[in-house]
Amino acid sequence: MECDEEVPDRMRLNGKGYFLWRKAKNHAMTFFSVLCLLLAVAPLVLIFSYTVLQGITALNIDFFIQMPKPVGETGGGMANALVGTAILIGLGGLMGLPIGIMAGMYLAEYGDNPLGHLVRFMADVLSGVPSIVVGVVAYIIVVLPMKHFSAFAGGVALAILMIPTVTRTTEEMIRLVPHSYREAGLALGIPRWKTTLRIVLPTALKGITTGVLLALARSAGETAPLLFTALGNRFWSTSIGQPIGSLTVFIFDYAKAPFTDWNQQAWAASFVLIALIFILSLVFRAVTWSKYEER
Amino acid sequence: MELSDHVVAGGLPPRSKMVAREVNAFFGRTHALRNVSLDVFENRVLAIIGPSGCGKSTFLRCLNRMHEVAGGTVKGTITLDGKNIFDSDAVNIRRRVGMVFQKPNPFPTMSIFDNVAAGLRLNGVHNRKKLQEVVERCLRQAALWDEVKDSLSKSGASISGGQQQRLCIARTLAVDPDVILMDEPASALDPISTAKIEELIYELKSKYTIAIVTHNMQQAARVSDRTAFFYLGELVEIGDTKRLFTTPEKKQTEDYITGRFG
Numbered sequence: 001m002e003c004d005e006e007v008p009d010r011m012r013l014n015g016k017g018y019f020l021w022r023k024a025k026n027h028a029m030t031f032f033s034v035l036c037l038l039l040a041v042a043p044l045v046l047i048f049s050y051t052v053l054q055g056i057t058a059l060n061i062d063f064f065i066q067m068p069k070p071v072g073e074t075g076g077g078m079a080n081a082l083v084g085t086a087i088l089i090g091l092g093g094l095m096g097l098p099i100g101i102m103a104g105m106y107l108a109e110y111g112d113n114p115l116g117h118l119v120r121f122m123a124d125v126l127s128g129v130p131s132i133v134v135g136v137v138a139y140i141i142v143v144l145p146m147k148h149f150s151a152f153a154g155g156v157a158l159a160i161l162m163i164p165t166v167t168r169t170t171e172e173m174i175r176l177v178p179h180s181y182r183e184a185g186l187a188l189g190i191p192r193w194k195t196t197l198r199i200v201l202p203t204a205l206k207g208i209t210t211g212v213l214l215a216l217a218r219s220a221g222e223t224a225p226l227l228f229t230a231l232g233n234r235f236w237s238t239s240i241g242q243p244i245g246s247l248t249v250f251i252f253d254y255a256k257a258p259f260t261d262w263n264q265q266a267w268a269a270s271f272v273l274i275a276l277i278f279i280l281s282l283v284f285r286a287v288t289w290s291k292y293e294e295r
Numbered sequence: 296m297e298l299s300d301h302v303v304a305g306g307l308p309p310r311s312k313m314v315a316r317e318v319n320a321f322f323g324r325t326h327a328l329r330n331v332s333l334d335v336f337e338n339r340v341l342a343i344i345g346p347s348g349c350g351k352s353t354f355l356r357c358l359n360r361m362h363e364v365a366g367g368t369v370k371g372t373i374t375l376d377g378k379n380i381f382d383s384d385a386v387n388i389r390r391r392v393g394m395v396f397q398k399p400n401p402f403p404t405m406s407i408f409d410n411v412a413a414g415l416r417l418n419g420v421h422n423r424k425k426l427q428e429v430v431e432r433c434l435r436q437a438a439l440w441d442e443v444k445d446s447l448s449k450s451g452a453s454i455s456g457g458q459q460q461r462l463c464i465a466r467t468l469a470v471d472p473d474v475i476l477m478d479e480p481a482s483a484l485d486p487i488s489t490a491k492i493e494e495l496i497y498e499l500k501s502k503y504t505i506a507i508v509t510h511n512m513q514q515a516a517r518v519s520d521r522t523a524f525f526y527l528g529e530l531v532e533i534g535d536t537k538r539l540f541t542t543p544e545k546k547q548t549e550d551y552i553t554g555r556f557g
Binding site for chain 2: 178181203
């Protein structure tokens with residue numbers, strides 16, 4: 001075809017101008033993608049670095065082994081809050097994870113019916129419920145009948161928060177397991193429940209663990225649902241029937257306190273909380289690191 | 296037709312291990328199999344051929360009730376040693392009628408050893424010595440022992456595709472089935488691995504009854520004693536493999552094996 005004078009060079013598919021135009025577009029898109037990435041990562045880096053800087057200066061060995069000091073005295077630590085957070089996450093996990101994982105297994109393997117659709121829908125709604133509302137629910141169903149605040153009530157609140165995340169991740173991860181493994185198990189004369197439990201579940205374990213970790217980490221950072229369930233406690237307690245301290249509630253109390261010393265301790269607690277979640281991630285990765293890693 | 300086949304083969308009529316009568320299979324509203332009746336003879340290899348979508352895999356999956364797993368339904372009777380398989384629990388049928396799939400599917404979280412032992416272990420056998428014995432015997436039977444005997448603890452997914460498929464065959468043998476169904480077991484494999492699988496099928500038929508679905512007519516001719524030709528969900532013709540490939544009775548069979556369609 002004759003080159004038409006009207007068509008600019010950059011519009012012609014074989015023209016040099018078109019080639020440069022395409023290259024320019026490519027560079028522009030790459031530039032904007034990188035820019036968006038930086039914008040997305042920036043808050044994370046800022047939060048992380050600021051907390052580390054503020055927290056690490058306020059941190060000392062006393063923080064881990066000492067109890068909170070009365071108002072007016074400097075020093076002291078949050079040993080009880082550290083243990084309290086561990087107990088609360090443990091209780092929440094103990095109650096929430098089995099329910100969540102089993103519900104997820106049900107949804108993935110037998111969930112194509114009205115009940116399954118209902119459960120799936122409810123899990124999605126529940127994961128959108130504000131955590132303070134969950135705290136109110138735990139207050140009504142546990143604290144009021146028991147007539148006092150307790151670690152157990154806090155555990156229940158955290159469990160309710162964990163269930164939807166764990167349920168949906170478990171379901172998604174089990175659905176990702178290729179059907180051929182299920183068939184292979186069934187064709188060996190292995191009953192369906194055993195195939196699910198011993199063949200499908202281990203194959204999906206890595207993804208499920210990620211979901212579990214996410215749920216645990218999120219619950220470690222929850223404050224609102226603990227305010228009127230576990231309440232907080234300045235004294236040493238490991239009893240699940242008594243109010244218990246936790247890092248998040250301590251941060252809440254200490255950050256808004258009018259004492260610089262307390263504010264510093266709130267920073268230290270924030271740093272410890274972030275470090276804890278970070279370490280939790282590493283531990284879970286190590287635990288689930290499979291002997292048979294994909295090559 | 297059937298009797299004359301045995302005269303051709305020059306032997307006594309073999310026993311029918313599995314008998315299908317008037318089998319109809321459905322996927323929802325889709326009628327995938329229409330009135331299929333055939334016999335699977337003991338210690339023989341039956342090849343099932345036909346163009347894609349003709350119902351050959353569906354029929355195979357009816358034989359160990361795997362068709363129902365995918366949500367399909369079956370009408371008609373299929374017997375195993377004279378007993379209707381639909382009267383007994385599907386799990387029990389599958390222990391006696393094993394299956395090897397098109398794509399090798401060793402369990403990715405298990406070692407080679409555990410893959411072979413899986414069927415026994417998950418059915419309650421935990422005696423270590425017995426498991427070792429069975430694993431070695433089955434890997435030998437599947438002609439894989441010499442290649443993996445030093446790496447039994449390696450992942451089942453770490454070996455080559457051809458080895459994986461033989462591992463799957465060993466896994467199937469470990470639960471000691473009577474019948475082995477193979478759904479295009481070599482279609483994802485290279486020619487050398489295919490040859491090994493075919494050799495294996497030939498050796499296994501002395502102990503097991505085998506039904507194999509294949510797209511490859513040369514393969515059907517090489518490994519099978521009898522061949523069934525399916526078309527559009529119906530059994531068009533079944534007979535001695537040599538006879539079916541040299542003098543097919545039906546026009547459709549002839550057209551298919553001479554490559555005029557399919």
